[in-house]
Amino acid sequence: MKKLLDLRFVIGLFFFIVGVLLTIYFILNLKQKTNASINIKCGVSFVVFGVIMIFLSYIQEIKEE
16 A cells, blocks of 8 residues: 555556557557557556656665655
């Protein structure tokens, strides 16, 4: 429960989930010739940002112990 009160973890989890969804959407729509390359760029950057935020949350937890 303490983990959900840390904003770094919540924000990181949100960006990670949205990034995974955008990446999956890009993979599923590869056959269409739409301008979906923005989905993979945003998806990957969201995943990276989410992982960094979650990592910072874990670092803070380790420092508190």
